[in-house]
Amino acid sequence: MIPLSIPKLNGNEWKYVQDCLNTGWISSAGSYVNQFEDMVAKYAGAKYGVACMNGTAGLHIAQILLGVTENDHVIAPNITFIATLNAIKYTGAQPILIDVDANNWQMDLDLLEQYLETQTETQTRDTETCRVDKSTNKRVRAIMPVHVLGNIGDMERMVQLAKTYHLDIIEDSTEALGSTFKNKHAGTFGSIGVFSFNGNKIISTGGGGVIVTDDEALANKARHLTTQAKVSAMDYIHDEIGFNYRLVNVLAAIGVAQMEQFPGILKDKRAMDVYYREHLQGVGDIAFQAIPEGAQPNGWLFTFSTSRMRELLAYLNENGVQSRPFWMPMNQLEMFKHDIYITKNDVSASVYETSISIPSSAGITQEQLETVVRTIKAFYEE
Ligand SMILES: Cc1ncc(COP(=O)(O)O)c(C=O)c1O
Incomplete structure (x- = not known):
């Protein structure tokens, strides 16, 4: 895995x-x-x-x-x-x-x-x-x-x-x-x-x-x-x-x-982010998290959205690619249901229903990156 x-x-x-x-x-x-x-x-x-x-x-x-x-x-x-x-x-x-x-x-x-x-x-x-x-x-x-x-x-x-x-x-x-x-x-x-x-x-x-x-x-x-x-x-x-x-x-x-190793790790993480964006662009209906102008993210955990999130999640985990859904929005959790929630279209719900995180370890290898991308492509081609 x-x-x-x-x-x-x-x-x-x-x-x-x-x-x-x-x-x-x-x-x-x-x-x-x-x-x-x-x-x-x-x-x-x-x-x-x-x-x-x-x-x-x-x-x-x-x-x-x-x-x-x-x-x-x-x-x-x-x-x-x-x-x-x-x-x-x-x-x-x-x-x-x-x-x-x-x-x-x-x-x-x-x-x-x-x-x-x-x-x-x-x-x-x-x-x-x-x-x-x-x-x-x-x-x-x-x-x-x-x-x-x-x-x-x-x-x-x-x-x-x-x-x-x-x-x-x-x-x-x-x-x-x-x-x-x-x-x-x-x-x-x-x-x-x-x-x-x-x-x-x-x-x-x-x-x-x-x-x-x-x-x-x-x-x-x-x-x-x-x-x-x-x-x-x-x-x-x-x-x-x-x-x-x-x-x-x-x-x-x-x-x-x-x-001591952080500068190198950060560089690798950002390269991983670029790799995923380049190779998953246009695959199925995958949409990426937008990077605001002026922002330079650390590429911590690569997460994208797709209407087939639950199916893809099961497929990846069954095929050796550990993946996770996103966090359930706070307003949907029992403890915070009664707190004030400011929203127009409940974007949180749709982000939650469509987003999936894929392997993003600091030491992920080129071979592993290729396997992740190949497996995701295979899912959409089936
Ligand atoms: C957004 C966010 N807030 C808070 C925390 C809490 O950090 P810790 O696990 O170190 O307590 C985490 C990480 O786990 C997090 O991802």
């Missing part, structure tokens, strides 16, 4: 992990953790990085840092992996779901603007000017754009909208290490960005995340909150409710080795 997305571990992973084991620095205090978070922040062009256990934990902390509470709304796209929404719910906040753009599958910015303009109003709360949803009387605190599949929408417009409507941006950049919009890296457009390094990401630590920000106070607070909010190095004195969210050294050691 050609796997959907597995890590490529060809560098110094063993050497650095052995170093952790040999020295006994296996927990959260080792030097690889600092090194890893610095490497990720530097790569993304952010001033600070804070490593945490996974991307979900990072998204949770990011919201706490910006003061999101149960009295707030956080805006998210209706198509994302469940973790985005779970992280919002951990804070007690209520999501506002925005339908996605039919071409690029990112949050539809026209719908976002329409919602903010017509369904929210400006108020002053706790001496701050903010936007409040007129139907719930809750403050709309932040937008959490998701760079779905490593693609990236018009972030300049998103930043402008956030400014106009007094909102923070927390970027769910978990899938977007390496992706840029007008040469600015994903995760650096808002107050905070979060990357994930779980098993299927472009590079992996097994499980892991890094929060990035340019704000020193936010970075310090993130470090504090992810390490049980302990005030003193010696005494067990804690000044607020903290979390045991810090990444451990053994996993960060893998991360350092992965970051």
